[in-house]
Amino acid sequence: MERVYNFSPGPSQLALPVLEKAQKELLCYGDTGMSVMEMSHRSKMYTDIYDKAVADLRELMNISDEYDVLFLQGGATQQFSAIPLNMMVNKKAAYIDSGNFAHLAAEEGKRYGEVKVVASSRDGNYTHIPDLGALEIDADADYLHITQNNTIYGTRYVELPETNVPLVCDASSMILSEVMDVNKYGVIYAGAQKNIGPSGLCVLIVKRDLLGRAMDICPKLLNWTVQSEKGSMYNTPNTWGIYVAGLTFQWLKSVGGVAEIEKVNKEKAAMLYAFLDESKLFKPTAEKKYRSRMNVTFVTGDADKDAAFVKAAAAEGLVNLKGHRTVGGMRASIYNAMPIEGVEKLVAFMKEFEAKNA
Amino acid sequence: MERVYNFSPGPSQLALPVLEKAQKELLCYGDTGMSVMEMSHRSKMYTDIYDKAVADLRELMNISDEYDVLFLQGGATQQFSAIPLNMMVNKKAAYIDSGNFAHLAAEEGKRYGEVKVVASSRDGNYTHIPDLGALEIDADADYLHITQNNTIYGTRYVELPETNVPLVCDASSMILSEVMDVNKYGVIYAGAQKNIGPSGLCVLIVKRDLLGRAMDICPKLLNWTVQSEKGSMYNTPNTWGIYVAGLTFQWLKSVGGVAEIEKVNKEKAAMLYAFLDESKLFKPTAEKKYRSRMNVTFVTGDADKDAAFVKAAAAEGLVNLKGHRTVGGMRASIYNAMPIEGVEKLVAFMKEFEAKNA
Numbered sequence: 243m244e245r246v247y248n249f250s251p252g253p254s255q256l257a258l259p260v261l262e263k264a265q266k267e268l269l270c271y272g273d274t275g276m277s278v279m280e281m282s283h284r285s286k287m288y289t290d291i292y293d294k295a296v297a298d299l300r301e302l303m304n305i306s307d308e309y310d311v312l313f314l315q316g317g318a319t320q321q322f323s324a325i326p327l328n329m330m331v332n333k334k335a336a337y338i339d340s341g342n343f344a345h346l347a348a349e350e351g352k353r354y355g356e357v358k359v360v361a362s363s364r365d366g367n368y369t370h371i372p373d374l375g376a377l378e379i380d381a382d383a384d385y386l387h388i389t390q391n392n393t394i395y396g397t398r399y400v401e402l403p404e405t406n407v408p409l410v411c412d413a414s415s416m417i418l419s420e421v422m423d424v425n426k427y428g429v430i431y432a433g434a435q436k437n438i439g440p441s442g443l444c445v446l447i448v449k450r451d452l453l454g455r456a457m458d459i460c461p462k463l464l465n466w467t468v469q470s471e472k473g474s475m476y477n478t479p480n481t482w483g484i485y486v487a488g489l490t491f492q493w494l495k496s497v498g499g500v501a502e503i504e505k506v507n508k509e510k511a512a513m514l515y516a517f518l519d520e521s522k523l524f525k526p527t528a529e530k531k532y533r534s535r536m537n538v539t540f541v542t543g544d545a546d547k548d549a550a551f552v553k554a555a556a557a558e559g560l561v562n563l564k565g566h567r568t569v570g571g572m573r574a575s576i577y578n579a580m581p582i583e584g585v586e587k588l589v590a591f592m593k594e595f596e597a598k599n600a
Numbered sequence: 601m602e603r604v605y606n607f608s609p610g611p612s613q614l615a616l617p618v619l620e621k622a623q624k625e626l627l628c629y630g631d632t633g634m635s636v637m638e639m640s641h642r643s644k645m646y647t648d649i650y651d652k653a654v655a656d657l658r659e660l661m662n663i664s665d666e667y668d669v670l671f672l673q674g675g676a677t678q679q680f681s682a683i684p685l686n687m688m689v690n691k692k693a694a695y696i697d698s699g700n701f702a703h704l705a706a707e708e709g710k711r712y713g714e715v716k717v718v719a720s721s722r723d724g725n726y727t728h729i730p731d732l733g734a735l736e737i738d739a740d741a742d743y744l745h746i747t748q749n750n751t752i753y754g755t756r757y758v759e760l761p762e763t764n765v766p767l768v769c770d771a772s773s774m775i776l777s778e779v780m781d782v783n784k785y786g787v788i789y790a791g792a793q794k795n796i797g798p799s800g801l802c803v804l805i806v807k808r809d810l811l812g813r814a815m816d817i818c819p820k821l822l823n824w825t826v827q828s829e830k831g832s833m834y835n836t837p838n839t840w841g842i843y844v845a846g847l848t849f850q851w852l853k854s855v856g857g858v859a860e861i862e863k864v865n866k867e868k869a870a871m872l873y874a875f876l877d878e879s880k881l882f883k884p885t886a887e888k889k890y891r892s893r894m895n896v897t898f899v900t901g902d903a904d905k906d907a908a909f910v911k912a913a914a915a916e917g918l919v920n921l922k923g924h925r926t927v928g929g930m931r932a933s934i935y936n937a938m939p940i941e942g943v944e945k946l947v948a949f950m951k952e953f954e955a956k957n958a
Binding site for chain 1: 601602603604606608609610611612613614616619620622623626627628630631632633634635637638639640641643673674675676677678680681682685708711712791793797798799800801816817819820821822834835836837838839840841844917919920
């Protein structure tokens with residue numbers, strides 16, 4: 243069976259060299275005589291894997307010592323709770339609502355304090371990022387939360403909001419896809435299953451001066467300070483997930499790092515949007531200015547044609563192009579691991595489909 | 601490099617056929633053209649894997665429809681918080697303190713309500729299970745918590761406590777190693793990294809009539825009812841971990857199920873304890889009546905000799921025999937995946953070491 247081009251929004255395609263290395267080492271890692279899955283997380287053989295993953299991520303994102311890097315469990319969703327539980331000292335936070343997950347993050351925040359949604363594109367079906375001019379953020383708000391790329395609606399921030407409170411960013415579907423200036427953030431977190439590795443893992447990059455503020459009711463494992471003191475190992479972490487994430491970081495370094503992959507990502511997205519802009523059948527759904535480079539959403543305007551396209555594409559080895567259940571249509575998720583050939587093949591197939599169905 | 605016999609307490613040895621299947625399928629699962637790590641958790645190809653894992657676990661443990669089976673993240677430790685958050689309606693619970701993790705579970709419980717430690721072997725260095733006669737459990741306690749096998753101290757319950765409140769059991773280091781009557785419990789939970797699969801996963805078996813009671817402050821992802829309604833998929837679960845757990849369940853069925861592996865486990869433990877009881881160098885540390893079949897703890901009484909033994913054993917491919925850092929000495933963890941040949945080789949080596957060092 244040939245491998246397909248997998249446009250899933252997550253879990254999503256991994257780089258082939260990463261999978262090949264994981265496969266080769268699965269029964270026996272180096273000279274250890276065991277699989278990574280069988281290693282004690284406190285053994286030197288494993289802590290070496292862990293330390294290298296952290297060091298490589300620091301290098302790739304240019305993360306200074308002012309920040310701690312943690313590998314946690316529960317995906318980004320668990321951080322929707324952990325963020326207020328770790329940061330709401332004044333029980334007050336600001337959120338920008340730019341999509342489904344941004345909304346869910348704010349809803350969870352409300353359970354632990356006062357949440358003010360300072361900008362929203364919910365009424366516009368989230369086809370754009372809200373206007374960032376004149377945000378009214380209370381000076382004593384504990385943080386401002388944003389979702390920098392919206393996986394479902396295919397939009398991305400083109401600039402960061404101006405604020406004097408710590409900026410907390412869900413970077414799940416854009417981390418490592420473009421250069422980020424980490425120093426502009428208080429917290430960056432990301433579910434791994436898009437640009438990092440397998441699911442069941444969440445990377446947290448937190449400015450150290452934000453630690454030590456958890457609420458009394460914060461479950462121990464969700465307490466960043468506890469995990470920081472123990473190097474993500476208050477208990478057994480997702481050892482396999484961290485290992486595969488580490489392999490992904492090594493692969494990303496081998497292809498030139500984040501700045502290089504950003505160029506490829508821009509090229510992939512430009513190719514797809516250029517076709518969509520001239521297509522007589524397919525229409526892009528996100529406002530041009532805010533188009534995501536990771537999740538490209540489009541429709542034909544006819545649900546039956548959408549379904550026929552998704553089915554026909556799958557038969558050609560272009561799979562998981564169906565849009566999210568809440569919006570319909572199509573979505574091509576083209577994360578770092580999607581090679582440019584996959585996008586070329588997709589565009590060629592869309593042209594072919596259009597010729598027959600326009 | 602030859603594979604070693606790995607006596608790690610967890611993450612620990614996995615059955616070789618499980619690893620071989622995972623390796624074979626790593627680049628491409630069946631005719632899907634992708635790795636399990638790349639599958640959308642909501643795709644049919646993945647939900648089939650999930651459903652089979654649940655069905656096989658139900659079959660192996662004879663779990664009735666009165667119970668829900670969930671695959672969660674965060675290991676057993678996260679459940680130390682989730683248990684009070686989901687069960688403490690009367691803000692009152694009873695715990696039996698039989699070891700390090702039992703103690704930590706009780707400490708975490710205290711953060712959410714009144715915890716009464718109704719029996720403890722802490723003063724006796726946890727070398728035995730506390731006396732279960734005449735437990736004073738308040739009639740309105742929300743539950744009684746036990747740790748049925750103590751990984752660090754090498755002890756196990758030989759009978760369950762009598763109680764009228766729901767029994768909550770941390771079965772991390774004994775689940776699937778012996779037949780359990782699930783109907784005697786309200787909740788059974790277990791970190792996966794001993795008898796189930798890779799780390800980053802926790803199996804929760806919960807009586808359905810205990811759902812719907814979570815506290816308002818319970819983080820959404822720790823809320824059993826939310827996860828029950830979504831079949832463990834309120835967000836993306838640890839898809840790879842669940843897949844490998846499923847392979848382990850299939851392997852366990854192929855060797856005859858829990859009753860059969862229990863016989864093998866008894867035989868392995870009996871072989872090791874029989875040698876320890878007659879050894880002139882090594883002494884078992886747990887009280888005879890409460891000896892664990894999964895974690896066999898022993899010492900020479902001389903820390904230098906202990907260290908020399910652990911080192912010499914590792915050179916022979918018998919690895920991770922060092923005891924937990926809090927107790928020292930040695931510990932051989934002989935979970936389901938440790939073949940009887942591994943224990944035979946260990947005993948033979950111990951005899952040899954004794955002959956040279958007694």
